[in-house]
Amino acid sequence: MTGLDEFLEGLVADADAVCLFSPGKSHYETLAGDDVVVVGPDNDVEADAFVKLPLEFEDLRDRIRFGVEGAVEHGYVDEDADLVCLAKVFGEDADTVARVRADEFEKSGVYDLFANSRAEPSVIRDVLEVAVELGKKGQKGKPVGALFVVGDAGKVMNKSRPLSYNPFEKSHVHVGDPIVNVMLKEFSRLDGAFVISDSGKIVSAYRYLEPSAEGVDIPKGLGARHMAAGAITRDTNAIAIVLSESDGLVRAFKAGELILELDPEAY
Ligand SMILES: Nc1ncnc2c1ncn2[C@@H]1O[C@H](COP(=O)(O)OP(=O)(O)OP(=O)(O)O)[C@@H](O)[C@H]1O
Numbered sequence: 001m002t003g004l005d006e007f008l009e010g011l012v013a014d015a016d017a018v019c020l021f022s023p024g025k026s027h028y029e030t031l032a033g034d035d036v037v038v039v040g041p042d043n044d045v046e047a048d049a050f051v052k053l054p055l056e057f058e059d060l061r062d063r064i065r066f067g068v069e070g071a072v073e074h075g076y077v078d079e080d081a082d083l084v085c086l087a088k089v090f091g092e093d094a095d096t097v098a099r100v101r102a103d104e105f106e107k108s109g110v111y112d113l114f115a116n117s118r119a120e121p122s123v124i125r126d127v128l129e130v131a132v133e134l135g136k137k138g139q140k141g142k143p144v145g146a147l148f149v150v151g152d153a154g155k156v157m158n159k160s161r162p163l164s165y166n167p168f169e170k171s172h173v174h175v176g177d178p179i180v181n182v183m184l185k186e187f188s189r190l191d192g193a194f195v196i197s198d199s200g201k202i203v204s205a206y207r208y209l210e211p212s213a214e215g216v217d218i219p220k221g222l223g224a225r226h227m228a229a230g231a232i233t234r235d236t237n238a239i240a241i242v243l244s245e246s247d248g249l250v251r252a253f254k255a256g257e258l259i260l261e262l263d264p265e266a267y
């Protein structure tokens with residue numbers, strides 16, 4: 001229980017719905033009966049309206065965006081709903097309130113990135129995790145960059161060429177497997193991109209992407225790796241996850257757009 005409890009009823013009174021981020025049982029039960037959407041990695045409280053978080057976005061803005069975009073997509077709330085979001089930022093209990101309209105911010109596409117891509121959400125999450133871990137530790141202490149193209153692998157292979165032998169040529173290995181994560185980290189020392197299938201099979205390492213880069217509008221300061229990542233997601237139905245060697249951030253692209261930016265140090 002936190003000091004928020006005594007204000008809770010007043011806070012939610014005139015809202016259309018309440019989004020509870022990883023609520024404890026008691027908070028959920030206090031508010032049950034209202035229009036409540038639970039957002040979290042697991043549906044511990046067995047809520048009817050539930051949006052699954054693929055990762056605990058450390059940036060509260062990303063977490064709220066994901067939850068709200070997910071709640072709208074599921075049809076739990078209307079696009080112009082007035083929402084109260086309750087989340088925990090510092091402690092084990094809800095300590096932070098945000099009041100937002102579902103259409104208040106520009107749709108970031110972060111929910112869509114996971115839920116509506118060709119690749120399975122768990123595959124996208126696993127690749128993000130590898131990229132974040134690689135970003136945290138680097139390769140033997142040195143910063144390292146990496147590019148993962150996920151989904152629509154056949155088309156991605158057609159729009160790229162090999163820079164070196166493919167260590168995954170005859171193997172049937174998948175992301176998420178601990179051994180594979182070690183391999184991915186090892187092979188990320190060399191140039192080029194990893195190509196990963198919809199179901200998470202690693203199709204190739206060391207691919208040089210040759211998409212037609214017309215009209216890809218990526219932020220200034222990002223170079224060839226990010227340009228290629230953005231462009232391949234416009235040219236195919238893949239998404240791309242990039243770890244930058246120069247600024248250490250992990251970025252995700254879909255349909256040519258930068259959707260998400262994570263700082264590995266925060267995880
Ligand atoms: N088209 C491409 N396909 C695959 N890999 C590429 C491509 N272009 C560049 N790279 C890889 O990205 C590396 C870094 O290139 P560059 O510095 O221009 O990119 P960047 O976007 O600035 O990335 P970083 O932030 O990591 O420096 C290259 O050494 C190469 O390994």
Ligand SMILES: [Mn+2]
Binds near residue numbers: 223224246
């Ligand atoms: Mn660079």
